[in-house]
Amino acid sequence: MWQEKIETMPREELEALQSERLIWQVKRMYERVPLFKQRMDEKGLKPEDIKSVQDLHKLPFSYKQDLRDYYPYGLFAEPMENIERVHASSGTTGKKIVVGYTKKDLSDWADCVARMMHAIGLSNRDFIQVSYGYGLFTGGLGAHGGAERIGATVIPTSSGNTANQLQTMVDFGSTALCCTPSYALYLGEAAEEAGVIDKLQLKAGIFGAEPWSEDMRQEIERKLHIKAYDIYGLSEIMGPGVSYECEYQAGMHVCEDMFIPEIIDPDTLEVLPAGEKGELVFTTITKEGFPLIRYRTRDICSLNYEKCKCGRTHVRMNKPQGRTDDMLIIRGVNVFPSQIEEVLLKVSGDITPNYQIVVDRVNNTDTFDINVEMSEALFADDIKTIEKTERLIKERLRDVLGISAGVHLVNPKSITRSEGKAKRVIDKRKI
Amino acid sequence: MKQLSVFVENKIGRLSAVLDILKVNDVDISALSLADTSEYGILRLVVDKPDEAMAALKEAGIMVKCTQVIAAAMDDAPGGLAYLLSLLTNANIGIEYMYAFIGKAEGKAWTVLRVDDVETATEVFKKNGVAMHDDHDNYRR
Numbered sequence: 001m002w003q004e005k006i007e008t009m010p011r012e013e014l015e016a017l018q019s020e021r022l023i024w025q026v027k028r029m030y031e032r033v034p035l036f037k038q039r040m041d042e043k044g045l046k047p048e049d050i051k052s053v054q055d056l057h058k059l060p061f062s063y064k065q066d067l068r069d070y071y072p073y074g075l076f077a078e079p080m081e082n083i084e085r086v087h088a089s090s091g092t093t094g095k096k097i098v099v100g101y102t103k104k105d106l107s108d109w110a111d112c113v114a115r116m117m118h119a120i121g122l123s124n125r126d127f128i129q130v131s132y133g134y135g136l137f138t139g140g141l142g143a144h145g146g147a148e149r150i151g152a153t154v155i156p157t158s159s160g161n162t163a164n165q166l167q168t169m170v171d172f173g174s175t176a177l178c179c180t181p182s183y184a185l186y187l188g189e190a191a192e193e194a195g196v197i198d199k200l201q202l203k204a205g206i207f208g209a210e211p212w213s214e215d216m217r218q219e220i221e222r223k224l225h226i227k228a229y230d231i232y233g234l235s236e237i238m239g240p241g242v243s244y245e246c247e248y249q250a251g252m253h254v255c256e257d258m259f260i261p262e263i264i265d266p267d268t269l270e271v272l273p274a275g276e277k278g279e280l281v282f283t284t285i286t287k288e289g290f291p292l293i294r295y296r297t298r299d300i301c302s303l304n305y306e307k308c309k310c311g312r313t314h315v316r317m318n319k320p321q322g323r324t325d326d327m328l329i330i331r332g333v334n335v336f337p338s339q340i341e342e343v344l345l346k347v348s349g350d351i352t353p354n355y356q357i358v359v360d361r362v363n364n365t366d367t368f369d370i371n372v373e374m375s376e377a378l379f380a381d382d383i384k385t386i387e388k389t390e391r392l393i394k395e396r397l398r399d400v401l402g403i404s405a406g407v408h409l410v411n412p413k414s415i416t417r418s419e420g421k422a423k424r425v426i427d428k429r430k431i
Numbered sequence: 432m433k434q435l436s437v438f439v440e441n442k443i444g445r446l447s448a449v450l451d452i453l454k455v456n457d458v459d460i461s462a463l464s465l466a467d468t469s470e471y472g473i474l475r476l477v478v479d480k481p482d483e484a485m486a487a488l489k490e491a492g493i494m495v496k497c498t499q500v501i502a503a504a505m506d507d508a509p510g511g512l513a514y515l516l517s518l519l520t521n522a523n524i525g526i527e528y529m530y531a532f533i534g535k536a537e538g539k540a541w542t543v544l545r546v547d548d549v550e551t552a553t554e555v556f557k558k559n560g561v562a563m564h565d566d567h568d569n570y571r572r
């Protein structure tokens with residue numbers, strides 16, 4: 001194991017370690033993050049009231065909205081001279097959310113990913129092709145950091161250009177692949193078509209950043225002749241590697257020495273007993289640059305505290321089975337209907353036209369279309385003007401979301417309504 | 432003169448739905464043209480009762496706009512349209528779109544013009560003795 005002592009630490013010892021780190025984090029954030037102090041004060045809580053992980057449930061929650069309200073650096077707990085890197089993802093509206101990492105944070109992150117890579121049998125003898133996008137998105141550099149940490153030869157192809165990805169895979173002898181599961185399937189098909197499957201030396205794949213099913217896993221494994229492993233993460237908490245599958249592919253081990261997970265009832269906000277399904281909440285107990293206490297991920301899943309066959313004691317979470325908000329993950333990118341609404345409102349100028357988002361998966365790639373009901377503001381009596389409006393909507397959506405969508409103007413009142421309210425999202429993907 | 436522009440999705444039955452509403456409301460179409468893309472079209476109509484037609488279409492949830500156009504008469508002979516257009520070109524008036532129809536009047540054809548400056552175009556035609564229709568005219572005479 002990569003960090004055997006930590007990864008196999010008896011639960012009692014692990015909880016003691018978590019308690020010590022939680023106390024440190026709460027005290028530090030109370031002094032450094034005004035929003036956290038304010039929320040503690042509102043609850044009449046002092047850092048001294050938190051004596052162990054048993055007190056975790058007393059602490060105030062934090063939300064994605066906080067990251068927008070304090071954009072860009074307002075929630076950082078270290079001065080900027082100690083922040084080595086930032087990452088960002090799109091928020092619920094046009095504004096991005098920004099997260100920051102100290103040198104130690106980046107090192108911890110690399111360890112998270114390294115634990116997984118080591119667990120699935122990768123080492124310094126491997127060639128790891130990172131086909132996640134490099135950039136503000138945490139996928140590329142996150143996987144990269146882990147691959148470097150285990151001393152593997154990193155092949156940083158980043159995303160896109162499938163022919164080139166395959167050529168690289170063949171020529172450079174890639175033994176492991178990191179990308180989104182849908183792209184893995186797409187690559188598998190492209191490799192089949194190009195007749196290069198037999199030339200591949202791939203043995204494992206690390207796939208995440210979007211929901212995928214057990215069926216999809218089997219299909220990827222069959223197509224690419226590899227073992228496919230799931231990795232989970234979110235930039236607010238760290239990035240990919242917050243949890244990961246070990247060689248047994250039986251749930252994702254949460255790096256519990258750094259992140260404490262809880263499952264809550266999203267309505268009552270009560271912590272649910274182990275094994276029950278609810279909203280996943282994370283507390284980062286080692287993070288320096290951008291720590292969060294009880295962050296509501298909106299992902300729905302459950303936790304399994306049974307000891308895994310691999311010997312790791314860290315709790316396992318199952319694949320998220322939905323969201324408590326309306327966020328969609330399309331081609332690995334987070335999309336909120338509110339972002340689309342904002343664009344339509346800006347283009348239309350007065351009232352938001354009725355719209356419907358249609359998501360499907362064709363040939364293993366997500367399709368993303370938006371039907372917009374024709375309105376007074378969008379209509380003109382010549383095609384040129386309407387086409388200009390359509391183009392404007394497409395461009396703005398691309399700017400805000402980072403992915404492109406098909407825009408279709410449809411007849412007024414043609415979008416299905418139930419009880420007077422238009423159905424905003426039709427997700428036909430079978431995940 | 433008023434012209435109705437109707438948004439029509441390229442789906443089976445959408446165009447006939449529009450025409451059915453006009454029929455039910457006893458609206459007579461004098462001229463029409465359809466501009467379309469692969470996903471939708473704009474149906475442009477000159478009708479005898481534009482206000483009633485517009486209200487009926489709106490009522491049925493159809494997107495419709497009223498636009499001011501000029502219907503100018505031309506000789507139903509070679510060079511007739513070319514002459515009309517030369518008048519506009521000389522006055523530096525841009526044409527966004529146009530379509531022609533044959534009226535009931537002997538020896539005359541009509542062209543519907545959507546121009547960037549309706550007022551000047553009307554003046555130019557008047558000065559040059561070009562007959563034009565307004566909403567009160569009866570095309571069938």
Ligand SMILES: [Zn+2]
Pocket residue numbers: 246247248253308309310311312
């Ligand atoms: Zn395990």
